[in-house]
Each structure stands twice: as C-alpha cells, then as structure tokens.
Amino acid sequence: MEPLKGLLSTLWKALTDQPDPKAPFLESIPEDYRSLASAVLSVAPILMVFPLLFALTTVLERKGLGRIQNRLGPNRVGPAGFLQFAADGLKTLTKEDVVPRAADRVVHFLAPIALVIPVLLTFAVLPFGRNLAPIDLDAGLLFFFAVSSATELAVFMAGWASRNKYSLLGALRAVAQMVSYEIPLVLAALSVVMITGTLSLSAIAAAQSPTPGSFLAPWYVFTPWGLMGFLLFMIAACAEANRSPFDLPEGESEIIAGYYLEYSGFKFALFFLGEYLGLFASSGLAITLFLGGWNAPFAFMQGWLPSWVWFFAKLATLIAVFIWIRGTLPRVRMDQLMGLAWKFMIPMTLLTLVAAGLWHRLPSAPLRWVACTALLAGAFLVLGRVLMPRTRHGRRVYRYAD
Amino acid sequence: MVPRVILGGGIVKGMIETARNFVGSYTDASRLTTVEYPEQRIPLHANARQFPFLVFDGTDPMAGLRCVACQICEKECPPQCIYIIKDSVKKPDYLGKMQMQPKVFDIDLSVCMSCQICVEVCPFDAIKMDTEFELSNDDRFAGLLVNKHQLAKPNSHFARIHPAEAAEVDGRLAAEKAKAEAKARADAEAKAKAAATSPPPAGNPSSSPPPKS
Numbered sequence: 001m002e003p004l005k006g007l008l009s010t011l012w013k014a015l016t017d018q019p020d021p022k023a024p025f026l027e028s029i030p031e032d033y034r035s036l037a038s039a040v041l042s043v044a045p046i047l048m049v050f051p052l053l054f055a056l057t058t059v060l061e062r063k064g065l066g067r068i069q070n071r072l073g074p075n076r077v078g079p080a081g082f083l084q085f086a087a088d089g090l091k092t093l094t095k096e097d098v099v100p101r102a103a104d105r106v107v108h109f110l111a112p113i114a115l116v117i118p119v120l121l122t123f124a125v126l127p128f129g130r131n132l133a134p135i136d137l138d139a140g141l142l143f144f145f146a147v148s149s150a151t152e153l154a155v156f157m158a159g160w161a162s163r164n165k166y167s168l169l170g171a172l173r174a175v176a177q178m179v180s181y182e183i184p185l186v187l188a189a190l191s192v193v194m195i196t197g198t199l200s201l202s203a204i205a206a207a208q209s210p211t212p213g214s215f216l217a218p219w220y221v222f223t224p225w226g227l228m229g230f231l232l233f234m235i236a237a238c239a240e241a242n243r244s245p246f247d248l249p250e251g252e253s254e255i256i257a258g259y260y261l262e263y264s265g266f267k268f269a270l271f272f273l274g275e276y277l278g279l280f281a282s283s284g285l286a287i288t289l290f291l292g293g294w295n296a297p298f299a300f301m302q303g304w305l306p307s308w309v310w311f312f313a314k315l316a317t318l319i320a321v322f323i324w325i326r327g328t329l330p331r332v333r334m335d336q337l338m339g340l341a342w343k344f345m346i347p348m349t350l351l352t353l354v355a356a357g358l359w360h361r362l363p364s365a366p367l368r369w370v371a372c373t374a375l376l377a378g379a380f381l382v383l384g385r386v387l388m389p390r391t392r393h394g395r396r397v398y399r400y401a402d
Numbered sequence: 403m404v405p406r407v408i409l410g411g412g413i414v415k416g417m418i419e420t421a422r423n424f425v426g427s428y429t430d431a432s433r434l435t436t437v438e439y440p441e442q443r444i445p446l447h448a449n450a451r452q453f454p455f456l457v458f459d460g461t462d463p464m465a466g467l468r469c470v471a472c473q474i475c476e477k478e479c480p481p482q483c484i485y486i487i488k489d490s491v492k493k494p495d496y497l498g499k500m501q502m503q504p505k506v507f508d509i510d511l512s513v514c515m516s517c518q519i520c521v522e523v524c525p526f527d528a529i530k531m532d533t534e535f536e537l538s539n540d541d542r543f544a545g546l547l548v549n550k551h552q553l554a555k556p557n558s559h560f561a562r563i564h565p566a567e568a569a570e571v572d573g574r575l576a577a578e579k580a581k582a583e584a585k586a587r588a589d590a591e592a593k594a595k596a597a598a599t600s601p602p603p604a605g606n607p608s609s610s611p612p613p614k615s
Contacts, residue, residue, distance in 0.1 A: 067427045068420045072436050328420040329413065344409075384409025 042134035055085035068327035107161035112270035115154035129308030140201040159259035170258020174249035185236035187349035191356035205293025219292035224372035225355035230290040237282035245329035451531040463554035468528035475520035483513035507550035
C-alpha cells in the first residue's frame with residue numbers, strides 16, 4: 001500500500017512542477033532497490049509517452065496530409081479514425097517477418113534495435129519540465145549528439161545486411177546525408193552554448209526563463225542569431241530524421257524504400273518508430289535550445305500551466321510544422337541536398353556563431369540588434385543569390401513531339 | 403507576396419497554398435470531393451455497364467426468357483466466358499412462335515471482361531448489360547460461375563437501369579409483335595375469305611388454288 005501511495009504522490013509532484021518528484025516513491029521502498037526504482041521511474045514515462053505520441057502522430061499526419069490535399073484521411077477505425085494506429089500496429093505485429101536468404105541474418109536482425117536504442121537514449125537528457133529531466137548531465141548536449149549520431153551506423157547496418165542494391169544505395173545516401181547535416185546541426189546548437197556557457201540542457205532551458213519584471217520571455221529564438229540558428233537547426237533536424245523534403249534515403253520512385261526495403265513486419269515498424277522518435281528528440285532539443293524549453297512565452301503566463309504542458313505544446317506545434325512541410329515540399333535531388341548542406345547551411349551556421357559572438361560582446365541593445373540582423377540578413381541574401389544561383393529555364397522545346 | 407529573389411520565398415508561397423487547402427477543407431464543403439462509398443453513393447452514369455444479364459418478359463423467369471439458345475453470343479464472346487447447352491424442349495417466344503431455349507446458360511464472372519459484344523450481337527434483345535458492380539463472392543469456384551437462374555432479370559429491371567435503351571427495345575418489339583399480329587389477322591381473314599368464296603366442286607381447273615410464288 002505504501003509504495004502505491006508513494007507512486008501517486010510522485011506522479012502528483014511530477015505533474016505539478018514540484019522539486020524532486022521521485023522522493024516520495026523512493027522513500028516508500030527498501031533502500032536496496034532505490035537506484036533501480038529511480039531508473040525505472042525515469043525510463044517508464046519515456047517509453048510510454050513517446051511511442052504513444054508516435055502512434056497519434058501517424059494518424060494525425062495522415063489526416064493532416066489528407067486535408068492539405070483536400071481529402072479526408074483515415075476515418076474508419078474508431079472515432080474519426082483515431083484508432084487507426086492500433087490497427088496498423090496489430091497488422092505489423094502479425095505480419096510475416098521476411099529475411100532475404102542472402103542477408104546477413106544477425107546484422108539484419110540487430111539493425112532496427114540499434115536504431116531505436118540510441119534514439120531512446122537521447123530522451124534521457126531532455127528537460128521536459130521544470131524538474132523533469134531524466135538525467136541532468138552537465139554535458140547533456142554533448143551526450144545528445146554523441147548518442148544520436150549512432151543511428152547512422154544502424155542505418156548502414158540495415159542497408160548493408162539486406163544484401164540488396166536498393167538497400168545499399170539508400171544506406172549510402174542516408175549516411176552521406178546524415179553526416180553532412182550533422183555539422184550544421186551541431187554548429188547551430190553551438191551558438192546557444194556560446195551564449196549560455198553551459199552544455200547542460202536543464203541550465204540552457206532555465207536560462208530562458210522570463211525575469212519577473214519583463215514582458216516577453218528571453219527565448220533565444222527572439223534574437224537575430226537565435227532565429228537564424230533555430231531555422232538552420234530545424235532544417236538540419238529535418239534532414240537528420242530523413243523527413244520530407246530530405247527523404248531521399250527512402251525515395252520510393254527511385255530506390256523503393258531505401259535501407260529498410262528488406263524489412264517487414266515489426267522490424268519495419270521499429271524503423272518507422274525510430275525515425276519518428278528521432279524527430280521528436282531533435283524537436284525537443286530545438287525547443288530546449290531556442291524555444292525556451294518548458295518556459296511560457298510571456299512572463300505573465302509563467303505558472304498558468306505546469307511547465308511540461310508548455311514543452312509538449314511546443315513539441316506538438318513543431319510536429320505540426322513538420323507535417324505541413326511534408327505536405328508542401330517535393331523531395332529534393334541528391335546534388336541539391338548536398339549543395340544545400342555544404343554551400344549554404346555550413347557557411348550560415350558559421351556566420352550564426354559569429355553573430356552570437358557579436359551579440360555577446362557588443363554592449364548596447366540597439367547596436368547588437370542592428371549588427372547581428374545586418375550580418376545574418378546580408379549573408380542570407382548573398383549566399384542565396386551567389387552560392388545557390390537560380391538556374392534559368394527557358395521554354396521547353398520538344399524536338400520530335402511537335 | 404513574397405519576392406522571388408529571396409532564397410526560400412517559393413517555399414513560403416507553397417506553405418501558404420497548402421495552409422489554404424488545409425483550412426479550406428474544413429470550411430468549404432465543395433473542396434472535399436471524396437464520396438464515402440459504402441454509406442454514400444452517387445447515381446451511376448447513364449452508360450454504366452458491368453456484367454450481362456438475361457432479360458425475361460412476364461413473371462416466370464424461365465418461361466419468359468427471351469434467349470433462344472442461338473449461341474451467337476457464345477461464339478462471339480472474346481474471352482469465351484459464355485457456355486450454352488440447348489434444351490430439347492421448345493417454348494413459345496413473345497410472338498407465340500415455338501423457339502429453342504437454353505438448358506444451361508452460364509457466364510464465368512471471373513473471365514468476363516465486360517466488353518458488351520454479346521449484347522451487340524444478340525438478335526433477340528435477350529442479353530443486356532447490368533449496372534451491378536458489387537460482384538465479389540466468397541466462393542471462388544461455384545460462386546463465380548453465374549447460371550441462368552441468377553442471370554435472369556425482368557424487363558422492368560432493364561427499364562429501370564437503362565430507361566432510354568429499354569424504351570427503344572420495347573418499342574421495337576411491340577411494333578414487331580403488332581406487325582406479326584396484324585399479319586396473322588390478315589392471314590386468318592384471307593383464309594376465312596378464301597374458305598367462304600371457294601366453290602365446292604373439286605374438278606374445276608379454274609378454281610384450283612393459286613400457284614405458290
């Protein structure tokens with residue numbers, strides 16, 4: 001009875017932003033089991049909330065894309081089609097698990113697991129609420145990038161072990177893309193580290209809390225370098241998660257399904273899950289770095305809602321934007337993808353670092369606003385015009401068809 | 403309007419367009435053109451054609467069947483999905499004339515390609531195209547071989563699904579029937595007249611029956 005009471009108390013404390021929410025439950029159980037129970041308390045909510053969010057996102061994404069194309073989207077299973085994910089999940093669980101005869105069976109089996117585990121590990125350092133960071137690492141940001149780059153290995157394992165030319169092509173594309181976009185992703189995050197001077201994600205989120213007298217919260221996205229850094233970070237995160245318009249590794253018109261072509265049943269579902277969880281994790285990181293983490297947008301709103309509600313509201317907004325982008329943009333070409341990363345993203349992120357440095361060094365508010373805005377806007381225009389020139393297409397001439 | 407010279411201007415334009423679609427699909431019913439099929443149905447096109455059926459007149463399907471087992475459709479059918487066996491017993495058609503009838507008339511649903519050639523070659527207006535399209539079946543052998551009892555549908559059904567075509571066929575058949583009846587009446591009258599005026603003596607060469615022409 002005592003542990004149950006402790007658990008309820010822990011839940012209540014976690015949901016209402018009170019400090020040290022784990023304490024009531026841990027005190028109610030024997031001392032030998034406390035470290036294990038503490039780990040379970042951190043892991044269980046992540047394992048419950050984010051897969052469920054993934055399931056809901058698949059339905060909402062299909063419905064949203066449908067509406068963007070003036071269709072209805074799934075509307076058969078359950079109320080308004082919202083139980084579609086249950087039907088899909090059951091289907092993938094009961095489907096036959098086909099492994100190609102020529103495949104490397106062990107690596108083929110390990111690849112989806114090796115993809116999902118690092119992605120789940122990245123959630124460990126994200127502060128979901130005021131006192132809700134599973135592990136408050138001093139080098140949380142470093143941990144996040146170190147762990148999330150392990151997914152590239154899993155992707156290549158999948159493509160290589162399938163012994164299929166399309167899988168291998170998809171894996172090569174995926175690795176090239178993820179390695180290229182890792183650099184702007186890290187560089188964009190680095191500007192925040194320069195300003196806050198810490199790698200701890202909890203500290204970065206806390207640094208963006210509104211001061212009592214102010215009106216607008218000091219989110220980094222409200223500064224010139226922060227806005228540019230946020231946009232670059234989101235583009236890079238989109239490419240890291242292999243999301244449209246950067247979904248070349250699975251371009252079905254060219255290489256069918258890319259590196260997970262030879263996966264069926266629940267292994268395929270794991271790839272799908274890993275991809276979406278990766279998207280949630282990088283969105284969560286973007287929220288923590290640029291969008292104030294669990295802070296409210298205005299000072300007077302702070303305390304209206306529990307801090308984790310703000311975090312998940314921002315996460316839902318970012319997911320909606322990702323769906324919106326997917327419904328709008330066609331897939332880019334491989335050379336366009338690489339050109340964007342190396343000719344535009346990396347110079348821009350480097351200039352964002354310069355702007356963040358200027359912001360930090362320049363004393364007066366108007367001067368640093370003008371200087372940073374001028375630097376970034378000028379660089380954006382120049383890079384857009386010079387490094388990525390518009391190809392001029394003439395009238396298409398049909399030599400033989402006329 | 404976002405100027406085109408800025409990198410990403412086209413993306414913003416596209417995002418605005420899709421947002422307009424998204425919102426419009428909730429506010430403007432004319433944007434959502436999806437017909438939610440099993441519950442919601444739209445009237446079929448006037449020229450809808452799916453699978454043939456056999457027309458019968460009157461109330462008894464087998465007695466009123468127009469088919470005379472001439473087997474033209476069987477021979478013309480490109481995928482050879484019609485199978486006919488003639489019956490040894492004849493039955494009167496709509497003109498009262500004795501005609502052959504099919505003992506077996508099967509169409510293989512899985513083979514039929516809905517080309518309507520059987521309908522075009524039938525000289526008796528006995529086979530027509532139905533508009534029924536929900537033809538799935540849980541028995542893939544016997545269930546897909548449709549026999550004459552299942553194929554027989556009344557003329558009123560034809561009139562309902564293809565009114566214009568049915569009116570034309572009905573008119574033509576009625577005219578033929580009227581013509582046949584008039585001819586029969588005229589023949590009967592001529593016979594009666596001949597019987598009344600013919601002289602009883604048999605040996606007279608002038609009153610012999612007219613030579614057949």
